[in-house]
Amino acid sequence: MNLERGVAPVQIRAQRDGQFLFLIDSSMPFQMILRYLEKKHKSSKGFFVSAKIILDLGNRPFRFEEVKALRDMLRHNWGASVVELRLGQHLDSFFDWASKQIDIPIRQIPVGENLMEPVVVRQTCRSGVRVEAPMDCIILGDVNPGAEVIAGRDIIVFGVLRGIAHAGAMGNRDAKIWALSIEPNQIRIADLVAVPPQEDRHKPKKYEVAQIKEGRIQVLTF
Amino acid sequence: MPGTTIVVTSGKGGVGKTTTVANLGTALAMRGRSVVMVDADIGLRNLDVVMGLENRIVYNLVDIIEGRCRTEQAMIRDRKLNSLFLIPAAQTREKDAVHPDQMKELCEKLQQDFDYVLVDCPAGIERGFRNAVAGAQKAIVVTTPEVSAIRDADRVIGLLEAELMKDIQLIINRLNHKMVKRGDMMSTEDICSLLAIPLVGVIPESEEVVVSTNRGIPLVHEKRSSVAGAFRRIAARLEGEQVPIPADNAEEGGILSRFKRLIWSS
Numbered sequence A: 001m002n003l004e005r006g007v008a009p010v011q012i013r014a015q016r017d018g019q020f021l022f023l024i025d026s027s028m029p030f031q032m033i034l035r036y037l038e039k040k041h042k043s044s045k046g047f048f049v050s051a052k053i054i055l056d057l058g059n060r061p062f063r064f065e066e067v068k069a070l071r072d073m074l075r076h077n078w079g080a081s082v083v084e085l086r087l088g089q090h091l092d093s094f095f096d097w098a099s100k101q102i103d104i105p106i107r108q109i110p111v112g113e114n115l116m117e118p119v120v121v122r123q124t125c126r127s128g129v130r131v132e133a134p135m136d137c138i139i140l141g142d143v144n145p146g147a148e149v150i151a152g153r154d155i156i157v158f159g160v161l162r163g164i165a166h167a168g169a170m171g172n173r174d175a176k177i178w179a180l181s182i183e184p185n186q187i188r189i190a191d192l193v194a195v196p197p198q199e200d201r202h203k204p205k206k207y208e209v210a211q212i213k214e215g216r217i218q219v220l221t222f
Numbered sequence B: 001m002p003g004t005t006i007v008v009t010s011g012k013g014g015v016g017k018t019t020t021v022a023n024l025g026t027a028l029a030m031r032g033r034s035v036v037m038v039d040a041d042i043g044l045r046n047l048d049v050v051m052g053l054e055n056r057i058v059y060n061l062v063d064i065i066e067g068r069c070r071t072e073q074a075m076i077r078d079r080k081l082n083s084l085f086l087i088p089a090a091q092t093r094e095k096d097a098v099h100p101d102q103m104k105e106l107c108e109k110l111q112q113d114f115d116y117v118l119v120d121c122p123a124g125i126e127r128g129f130r131n132a133v134a135g136a137q138k139a140i141v142v143t144t145p146e147v148s149a150i151r152d153a154d155r156v157i158g159l160l161e162a163e164l165m166k167d168i169q170l171i172i173n174r175l176n177h178k179m180v181k182r183g184d185m186m187s188t189e190d191i192c193s194l195l196a197i198p199l200v201g202v203i204p205e206s207e208e209v210v211v212s213t214n215r216g217i218p219l220v221h222e223k224r225s226s227v228a229g230a231f232r233r234i235a236a237r238l239e240g241e242q243v244p245i246p247a248d249n250a251e252e253g254g255i256l257s258r259f260k261r262l263i264w265s266s
């Protein structure tokens, strides 16, 4: 359940063109979503009659039954029409379903594959520099105090990490930060922040890794 | 062969750029080189005061650039050294009175006649900085062993690298050997490992600097001062001599001191 957002199972946003965007929570059981919408319908007192609704599944896997149930409910109970279905990044479930419909395996042609490639910085990141990478980020040099490296997944520093590093910036708690040495500074992984202790650290022989273990950021020295 | 333009810069203010330009310029002139120091700190000039030349100013840098005088007319000769000159900054003008291209043109012209053109850069990383850097082939970044100064130095080095400046060297000013020994100050080694540019010299903290600034005579003239020695060695290194830089824990000045670790500038 998404406690982070602490918000409704379905977020409803009015769009500029008069349509409504229904953002469906990605992890909540479908029954709770239906129940929430029923309650919403009662309290809305016919507000959504003949409304045009965009269903946005976000990162929720595509399940034909769920989408159909939502469509039918909105159409028959609310008097509204679903004009668009939006699917997020995880299209596998949709392709699975579609494959079954036509009884032919479907494979997606990778578009924007370069988005997945690591961003490589071939020099030391000095104070004032900010590097952003959609996935992994590799720094061939140090990251100095006052520099910031932000990555969707892992950060790998072939040098000393003294500045700020934020791995898994979109919320991926499996992301890690690798560096030849992680000096006391602020490191972030997903939604967690940590400052490695100043004193009593033995210098790494090879490298250090910061990762989330048991809900906390830990730095392992090798 | 044309001379070299060296910009002395720092990012953070008050770390010793002007002190460095005055002493290095004097030390190079004492070695027989022809040197012109350009005060690019428009609006906050003070190189003339440190050199004791304040009352000789008629024209300044902006006058040259705006064509109100010939370059030679704005050059003030040092009181002691025949081959040392100063082009003062304009006190009453803004930094955008000068354009980087104009500075570049001026430095190129001065290089024809002088072995060294030393540019005293204003603090900060804005227009004044870009002006000062525009004509330089070489940069000396001055920092003190303070965290804030080092961070700004790092920033400036990044900007210089972005301008494709290849020759960037470091001076650490106001090092207090006692404090380093106690572990209360960042050591030369720590600073060098962070900034990762060649070290060209370390200047100790000394009250003498303030006294000489007030008298308007660069400390390098003082034979026995440790600061003077440090600047003379930097001048020698700039000219390609291999003079070792004593490690922090070596007693500065003692000829037979134990040089445990020697840091060489490349």
Ligand SMILES: Nc1ncnc2c1ncn2[C@@H]1O[C@H](COP(=O)(O)OP(=O)(O)OP(=O)(O)O)[C@@H](O)[C@H]1O
Residues within 6 Å of the ligand: B010, B012, B013, B014, B015, B016, B017, B018, B019, B020, B041, B121, B122, B123, B173, B174, B175, B203, B204, B205, B206, B207, B209, B210, B213, B227
């Ligand atoms: N090694 C030193 N020991 C003691 N005092 C010093 C030393 N170096 C510089 N100072 C003092 O620090 C002050 C600032 O020095 P200076 O004017 O050279 O710095 P600056 O970087 O040119 O400053 P600005 O950014 O304002 O131009 C002066 O009062 C100077 O006397």
Ligand SMILES: [Mg+2]
Residues within 6 Å of the ligand: B017, B018, B019, B041, B046, B120, B121
């Ligand atoms: Mg100054």
